Amino acid sequence: MTHTSEPASGENGKGNHRKNTAEKREHGKDIAARGKGLHRRKFLGGMAGAGIAAVVGAGTTFSLLSGATKNKASAVDTALTIPDLLEGTTSDSTTTFTLEAQTGTAEVLSGVTSDTMGYNQSFLGPTMKWTNGDTVLLNITNSLGEDTTVHFHGAHVPAKMDGGPQVAFSDGTTWSPTFTVKDPATTLWYHPHALGTTAKQAVHGLAGMIIVEDSTDASAALPSDYGVDDIPLIFQCLATDSAGDIKYDLTGYLSSGLSYPLLLNGTNVDSTTLAFTATKTRTRFRALNASPSDIITIQRSDGGTLTQISTDQGYLTEATDVTTIRLVAGARAEFVMDLSADATLQAVVTTGWVRGGSGTYDVLAITASGTDTPDDLPSSLNTIDRYDTSDFTARTITLGQSGTKMLINGSAGTSMSSMAMISTTVGSKEVWTITNSTQLEHSFHLHDVPYQLISINGETPTGVELGWYDTYEVVGGGSIEIAMEFTDFSDDTYMYMLHCHLLQHEDEGMMAALMVTES
Ligand code: C2O
Numbered sequence: 001m002t003h004t005s006e007p008a009s010g011e012n013g014k015g016n017h018r019k020n021t022a023e024k025r026e027h028g029k030d031i032a033a034r035g036k037g038l039h040r041r042k043f044l045g046g047m048a049g050a051g052i053a054a055v056v057g058a059g060t061t062f063s064l065l066s067g068a069t070k071n072k073a074s075a076v077d078t079a080l081t082i083p084d085l086l087e088g089t090t091s092d093s094t095t096t097f098t099l100e101a102q103t104g105t106a107e108v109l110s111g112v113t114s115d116t117m118g119y120n121q122s123f124l125g126p127t128m129k130w131t132n133g134d135t136v137l138l139n140i141t142n143s144l145g146e147d148t149t150v151h152f153h154g155a156h157v158p159a160k161m162d163g164g165p166q167v168a169f170s171d172g173t174t175w176s177p178t179f180t181v182k183d184p185a186t187t188l189w190y191h192p193h194a195l196g197t198t199a200k201q202a203v204h205g206l207a208g209m210i211i212v213e214d215s216t217d218a219s220a221a222l223p224s225d226y227g228v229d230d231i232p233l234i235f236q237c238l239a240t241d242s243a244g245d246i247k248y249d250l251t252g253y254l255s256s257g258l259s260y261p262l263l264l265n266g267t268n269v270d271s272t273t274l275a276f277t278a279t280k281t282r283t284r285f286r287a288l289n290a291s292p293s294d295i296i297t298i299q300r301s302d303g304g305t306l307t308q309i310s311t312d313q314g315y316l317t318e319a320t321d322v323t324t325i326r327l328v329a330g331a332r333a334e335f336v337m338d339l340s341a342d343a344t345l346q347a348v349v350t351t352g353w354v355r356g357g358s359g360t361y362d363v364l365a366i367t368a369s370g371t372d373t374p375d376d377l378p379s380s381l382n383t384i385d386r387y388d389t390s391d392f393t394a395r396t397i398t399l400g401q402s403g404t405k406m407l408i409n410g411s412a413g414t415s416m417s418s419m420a421m422i423s424t425t426v427g428s429k430e431v432w433t434i435t436n437s438t439q440l441e442h443s444f445h446l447h448d449v450p451y452q453l454i455s456i457n458g459e460t461p462t463g464v465e466l467g468w469y470d471t472y473e474v475v476g477g478g479s480i481e482i483a484m485e486f487t488d489f490s491d492d493t494y495m496y497m498l499h500c501h502l503l504q505h506e507d508e509g510m511m512a513a514l515m516v517t518e519s
């Protein structure tokens with residue numbers, strides 16, 4: 001099949017942007033209505049409409065959800081790319097990984113060459129496997145020609161090893177963090193985190209997956225053969241102009257003629273459905289939304305269920321059948337499918353920022369060729385003791401906006417000195433109310449420790465919402481309550497970050513610091 005630089009049909013974002021504003025407003029209502037249907041508690045009464053109006057009123061546009069699947073008619077002609085597994089070398093019980101952040105080119109828009117960045121390759125990075133209890137050492141060389149950091153998103157590591165803005169390292173230098181892997185079996189990822197350049201570097205391709213393994217019974221019972229029955233799915237909905245220049249800031253997003261290519265493991269799926277042959281009946285998928293801002297919802301094309309086993313921070317208490325898995329920017333989830341027949345996975349892209357992609361894509365056609373009969377899934381995957389927050393320290397974190405500046409507790413965290421700072425101590429148990437005083441969508445990410453959702457827009461969590469998270473949606477005008485415990489790792493110099501994972505918002509200041517000191 002020949003790839004073309006033009007989108008496959010007028011249904012996609014590019015065509016939609018030419019429609020007039022009145023029509024956009026109409027469709028805006030439609031988006032809100034669909035949002036309500038899909039996510040009963042994600043929109044608050046009249047707030048959704050107000051949010052859309054605010055976005056349109058600000059002179060910006062956004063893509064529309066289209067009813068039809070964009071790439072439905074296309075042939076399945078390209079195999080799903082599985083990112084390489086990065087081999088570490090182990091000696092003296094330390095496993096060493098070598099990464100180089102570098103520049104390159106890739107086809108982000110089919111048929112068009114874009115300038116990109118990647119780890120050890122031109123776009124994206126290899127998958128690392130870490131084992132709970134082991135010590136890892138990473139030697140990461142910066143060959144980007146500008147400062148960078150590498151943050152281990154979701155990992156529970158000392159602040160100095162966390163890859164936040166304070167440990168930026170310059171071109172030509174190597175940063176060598178080392179730590180013990182304390183995380184349970186989960187799917188993490190790594191990406192840059194230097195002040196003001198996170199969006200730019202991440203959208204150009206600096207992102208990779210980390211698989212943490214452990215020795216629990218649940219892990220032993222679940223598929224874990226990487227690339228065979230344990231499959232990474234890295235989604236990116238980007239924004240590019242027709243020359244393939246990938247956009248990452250407000251100025252870029254407001255330029256005209258943008259396309260919003262959807263990539264799965266680095267391959268454009270705008271007019272292609274990727275192919276995967278499942279040689280085992282039970283296949284585990286690890287989905288990561290590495291988009292700068294758009295929301296990705298994963299579902300089956302036949303409306304069937306996916307068996308979700310993990311949220312951001314490890315196993316659910318039990319495998320849970322769901323029809324959709326909604327991932328805000330930065331979030332992950334794992335699910336398994338017992339494939340007695342072929343199945344197709346779809347990704348629904350919903351714009352998460354002022355402007356972005358939209359639509360439903362058939363992303364992965366799975367051929368079921370396994371002849372084995374898997375055992376029943378374990379009845380219990382994990383024990384999660386729900387926090388009783390009655391004697392927890394309470395805080396309010398307000399996500400705000402002033403013009404183009406994005407704020408946390410009133411401060412635009414565009415420099416270390418201007419950032420709001422949360423100070424706490426080891427052993428502290430806290431409950432935070434994250435209040436979104438803007439009409440924009442935000443994705444709340446906390447470094448260091450996982451959190452439980454205590455309430456979502458005033459409602460009590462149920463089902464998969466009872467898992468452990470590090471990145472969660474806060475809708476315009478909405479709020480979430482989260483609870484966490486600062487179990488260890490004090491430092492009076494290096495700080496963790498808490499921020500919106502819509503990368504443009506983060507770069508525009510929606511980031512605060514968290515200093516955890518000794519009790
Ligand atoms: Cu994935 Cu602070 O970031």
Ligand code: CU
Pocket residue numbers: 441442443500501502505506510
């Ligand atoms: Cu945001």
